[in-house]
Amino acid sequence: MSSGLDLEKLKWVFRSRPDILTAIQQAADTPARTALFNEIADFVHQRLALADVQNEPAAKRRRVDADQPPSQPHANGHPVTGSWSAVSRGASSAGSSADVTVSEPVLLEIKDISVVVPQRKKYDICFTQSCLFAKAQGATGPAPGLVYPWIEIEHAFFLPVPDKSQTQYNYILLPRDSYLPTSKASGVSSDRQASLEPLVFTVPAAAPKAGSIKGTAAKTAEAFAESYSCLFHWALTTSLRAAGNESFQLISSDPRVFHSLVKQPHRPNEKAVHVKAFRGSKEGFLFFLPTGILWGFKKPLVFLPLDKIAAVSYTNVLRTTFNLVIELDSDVTAGGNATDKEIEFGMIDQEDYQVINENYVQRHGLADRSMAEQRRAKRQLAENLRKSTKAESSGEPSQNDGLTELERAAREAEQRLQDEEDELEEDYDPGSDGDSDGEGSSEDDEGTYDEEGCNEEELGE
Structure with missing residues (x-):
């Protein structure tokens, strides 16, 4: 029953242990065991190939074919067919980049692609059976930090670039x-760099x-080269499924499904599928996608999967803008570290409130906690602080001074009397008594006036 074994891959994986290879051939006496040994060989091969890519060995090893994935439709309606094995089986390395020092041949190399994150530079994007990597033009190997094993990619998106005149x-x-x-409470910066950063490139x-x-x-x-998007859709989908x-x-x-009204x-003539928003002081764009909410394209990118969102809240609602606060589940972690439980995006245009609330929050059944007791308490605290600050700047007593209304009124009356006495002492002139027939006039009863005609008692108050 060993005829179903992937002997080429097994020989490569166990090239230093022929005894294990012989034992596998003898033990593969059922289809289930044969499939299991092939899966083990696939897994070990990917791990060894990844280690070789990162260490950049000098010698190339033989190619290993990938399994043929099923045909699937392109996201834009174009067919996605074919597989790496169909083109690499028995092929020579003449069509690959001969100077790339990796363990596998380059199956596909697309030149002069603009990378945006993690760094802005033009690279050649290369596909192998086990990874994608970017290399500088004329380089013989991957650029540092730009090797992405397929098994590590968790999410992939295709989005229009905002604020560009050309599509x-x-x-x-x-x-x-x-x-x-990552939460700052975990001892790691919230904007920490992961061991493998997100990759963003533009076509x-x-x-x-x-x-x-x-x-x-x-x-x-x-x-599939009728467009860059058709080509990359086919290459990425085929690679990740293989x-x-x-x-x-x-x-x-x-x-x-979702578009901005701005x-x-x-x-x-084109509907924007994003809304502008700030995260802290950084301006970016929010994309409300079928699987979650993405904020980009400034570092660090943020993606909040729908299955990790506990609730949303609308805060700082003003005449033209509002803020969106997204609360994550309490058990969400990133790489074993605790994450921020609330992430706020600010200065969103009021025109987009209804489409966000109805077309996304309500459609996906996300809880709206804008009127939660805790958030209302925060709003009341902020309002009291604002009033207190305003009162202090204008010389008025603070409303958060710990006094009762009666005590506060008594203190204000005492302060007013003290101010009036101070002003009378400053304005008193002993030589002015009885020097005018206008003494005791109705104007004097209303209070004394300075040279500008201002009532000094009112100023003292």
Whole structure:
């Protein structure tokens, strides 16, 4: 029954232990055991290949074919078919980048792609069976920190770039534990860098330039090269599913599901699928997606999956803007560290309140805790503090001084009498008694006036 074994992969994995390989061939006497040994070989191979990529060994090892994934539709309606194994089986390395010092051949290389995060620079994006990596033009290996194993990618998105006159798109790849801000209480900065940061790169709404696609899969890729987005959709979907994530989906925005009511002056005929928002002092964009809420594209990116959101609240509601506070479940962690339980996005346009509340919060059944007792207490505390600060700046007694209303009134009356006595002492002139027939006039009864005609008793009050 050993004929179903992936002997090529098993020989590579156990190349230093032929005794184990022989034992596996003898033990693979049922289809279930054969499938199990093949899965073990796949897993060990991916781990060894990843270690070799990160250590950049000098010698290349033989290629290993990937399993053929099922055909799936492209997110934009284009078909996603084919597999790495169809183009790499028996192929020579002539079509790959011969100078790339990795353990596997480059199946697909797409040149001159603008990377936005974690650093702004143009790179060549390379696909292998076990990872995606970016390399500088003319380099022989991956750029530091830009090797992304397929097994580490947890979320992937395809979104239009806001505030650009020409239509462009961002691909966002989020490794595990890279997208939730860690709480400062855990001893780690909330904006800490994960061991593997999110990757964001931009492509135009155009077809790839001639000669910009290389690798052993280049010939197959040409069938999907009608646009950069079609090409990357096929390559990412095929790679991630071949790596074991058979249910992988590349999430795109959809204006039919959510779009802003604020017009885009640079693209007036196109509905914006984002809203502008601040996180602290950083301005960015909120995308309300089928799987969660994404804030980008400034570092650090934040993605809040729907299944981790406990509730939302609307705060600081003003005439033109409001803030959105998202509360996460208490058990949410990132890489073993506690995360911020409330994340606030500020200065959102009031025009977008209704679409956010009705088209997203209510549609997904998210709890609205805007009127919760705790939040109302916070609002009352902020209002009292504002009044107290205003009173102190104007010389009035603070309303948060711990006095009762009666005690406060008595203190105010005492202060008023003291001010009047001080003013009478300053205005008193012994030589002015009886020097005018106007003494005791009705004007004097109303109080003394200074040279500008202002009632000094009123000023003293």
